[in-house]
Amino acid sequence: MRRRSLLAACASAGLLAGCGLLPGGEDRRTVTVWLMKGSAPEEFLRRFTEEFERKNSGLRLDIRIQEWTGIGDKVQAAVDTGTEEGPDVIEVGNTQVSQYVERDRLLDLTLEARLHWGGEDWLPGLAEPGQLMSHQYGIPWYAANRVVIYRKDLFEQAxxxxxxxxxxxxxxxxxxxxxxxNQGIYLAGQDWYTLAGFIWEEGGGLADDGGGGGWHGTLDTPAALRGMDFYQRLQALGEGPVGADEEHPPQAQVFARGQVAQMVAVPGLARTVVEQNPQLKGKLGFFPVPGRLAGRPGAVFIGGSDLVIPNNSRERDGAVAVVAALTGARWDTELARTMNYVPNKKSLAKAVGDEEGVAAMAAGAARGQATPNSPQWGKVEADNPIKEYMTKVLKGADPATEAKRASRRITETLTSVG
Structure with a gap:
């Protein structure tokens, strides 16, 4: 890359020092890191870069901030072809790792994970989607999951x-x-991520690979149907639309303007609620999604990011060093505190325990799970039969019949070629 282009790329992320353009950086090898917009603040990245380069005198960091829109195709192109300016470390969604592993495009980091990085303590919902055949390709960075946000004043009144x-x-x-x-809860009819947690809590799943025998939908199993039954009973205690998801209309907007006692959402949505209705400041509380057993949080969908290294990286050793540092206890907990995330290890949950919403999220994250680890799962979500299934059941259709129909569609998508 020409000096002018590199300067422009670094300046856009506010990371001139990290890009090796300050005195003393010209003889260093460059490690290019793609991180997603909004994942980490500029000041955090600046401090991380300065310390990393001080401890790794032969390396400099070129951190480039990416937009989520269209990132899948951009990452696929980068790991498929590789260029001199291509990334050495990439942040990807935890459920996206499998699509890159399928084509043998990612570096196997199993040895590092087991011997040096304490992988046995990672949150399963971040670690497991980064695996294939017990080999670790995606390294957990941070997580977020749903909790129950509630109105303390309405609880007291009731x-x-x-x-x-x-x-x-x-x-x-x-x-x-x-x-x-008042509405006891606002729960949209197509909030399928919340439904997934209820299904997992019952011991069921959205799909299964049959122990390697091929993927098939499993919404029609007795456990999955019990999860849907609980969802139906809970959803009926509010006025959420049965034919829409939690973004149509945005549930934070509904919560802010109405007499709604609870909603299921990530804790950060509480800030949006207060911004829209300042009178609710100090009136919101949080607790983990309850499970079947008293005192044990229920299973929840856990989202977040993993860090991966493309096989075509030209600076593999440097890339491994970056991943080790970013996902290590020091920087991982600092990022979690800064951004109200859940750290990547269960043992680090205490680092965010002084913030009510994040503490509730961390408690639930210990039982977090991810969507089926199939490269084709993105296609399921693109034309989501789970949403249609939920709406039909909430409108009175037979759950078993509709679950079979939705499961067939999931199976067809997961077994499709290309």
Whole structure:
């Protein structure tokens, strides 16, 4: 890359020092890192870069911030072909790793994970999607998952003295809150990520690979149907639209303007609620999504990011050093505190325990899971039969019949070629 182009790329991310353009950086080997917009603040990246380059005197970092829109095709092109300016480390969504592993485009980091990085303590919902045949390709960076955001004042008015500790108590409390013109909960009919957690809590799944025998949809299993039954009972205690998801309309908007006692969302959405209705400042609380057993959080979908290294990286050793540093305890917990994320290891949850929403999220993250680890899963989400299934059931259709139909569609998509 010409000096002028490199300067422009670095300046856009505010990382001149990290790009080796300051005195003393010209003889260093460059490690190019692609991180996603919004994942880490500029000041965090600047401090990380300065310390990393100080400890690794032969390396300089070129951190380039990427937009989420269209990133899949851009990453695929980078790992397929590779260029002199291509990335050595890439941040990808935890559920996206499998599509790059399928084509043998990522560096196998199993040895590092087991011997040096304490991989046995990683959150399963981040670590497992980064694996194939027990080999680790995606290294967990940070996580986020849903909790229950609730109105403390409405709980007090309804006589609900404490957050429920299991699902039966959650239903009872929600019914108690569903009075006096209030909605006990706002739960859109097509919030399939929340449904997935209920299904996992029952021991079911969205799809299964049959122990390597081929993927098939599993919404029609008894466990998955029990998860849908719980969703149906909970959703009926509010006025969420049965034919739309949580973004249509945005549930934070509904929560902010209405007498809604609860919603299931990531804790950060509480800030949006308060921005839209400042009168709710100090009135919002958080608790983990309840599970079947008292005191044990329910299973939840966990989203977040893994770091991967393309096989075509020209600076593999430097790339490994960057991944080790970014995902290590020091920088990982600092990022979690800064951004209200969940750290990548269960043992690090205490680092965010002083913030109520993040503490609730971290408690749930220990039981977090990800979507089926199939390269074709993105196609399922693109034409999502789970949403249609949910709406039909909430409108009164037979759950078993509709679950079979949706499972067939999932199977057809996961077994399609190309």
């Amino acid at each position: 006589g609900v003295t404490a957050p429920p500790r299991d699902r039966d108590a959650w239903l009872d409390a929600t019914e108690q809150l569903n009075s006096g013109g």
